[in-house]
Amino acid sequence: xxxLVNILRPTSSSTSExxxxxxxxxxxxxxxxxxxxxGHMLVAVLTAMxxxxxxxxxxSAIIWFLVLHSAQREIRERHHYSVDCVGAIYVGILLWRTxxxxxxxxxRSKKLKLERLAKVEGRLVQAAKDADIEKVxxxxxxxxxxxxxxxxxxxxxxxxxxxVIVFCLGIGxxxxxxxADG
Numbered sequence: 001x002x003x004l005v006n007i008l009r010p011t012s013s014s015t016s017e018x019x020x021x022x023x024x025x026x027x028x029x030x031x032x033x034x035x036x037x038x039g040h041m042l043v044a045v046l047t048a049m050x051x052x053x054x055x056x057x058x059x060s061a062i063i064w065f066l067v068l069h070s071a072q073r074e075i076r077e078r079h080h081y082s083v084d085c086v087g088a089i090y091v092g093i094l095l096w097r098t099x100x101x102x103x104x105x106x107x108r109s110k111k112l113k114l115e116r117l118a119k120v121e122g123r124l125v126q127a128a129k130d131a132d133i134e135k136v137x138x139x140x141x142x143x144x145x146x147x148x149x150x151x152x153x154x155x156x157x158x159x160x161x162x163x164v165i166v167f168c169l170g171i172g173x174x175x176x177x178x179x180a181d182g
Contacts, residue, residue, distance in 0.1 A: 037087035038080045044070050045092025102157060116143045 048067045052060040071085040117124075120139045127135035 036081075036084050037091050038074060038084040039088070041067075041071055041074065041080070041085045041088030042092045042095075045089050046096060049092065049096040113143060116145075 044067045048060075048063045051063045067089070071089070074080045074085055075082050120142060124136060124139045127139060
């Protein structure tokens, strides 16, 4: 619904065409609309960021080249203004970087488990050689013991998610209330 804002209206093919919001919705032929930022470009950037994190190297350069190609195509075919595509690139990178704390907590938890496993590895191998299943279970329970940081991270994540949902719903309700024509 962002394209119903009266900032940069879509260019009309004829001057006699009615400029109501309904006609704007019906027009599927494209044209440069004020869609700051482009949703297609945002998804492309987030996909490229995920690819870059999972498969760093020369393939990431190809993926980013395809993102830039997609941006120039969107602009060339007059589906978006250049600010829509550039804004989506910035927002996508910013979104990926700001939500990185979620993934780093999981990585930290795995790293701590691996460190604890390395500490008990010798005893674990010896218990397995001795066929002492109870000792193996005890050592594996030491490795899988819940980390106190994990509980704090989980609560912080839930708190952040709750704040974002309440904030977005509040802004949405305010927008509907303040823009209602009666």
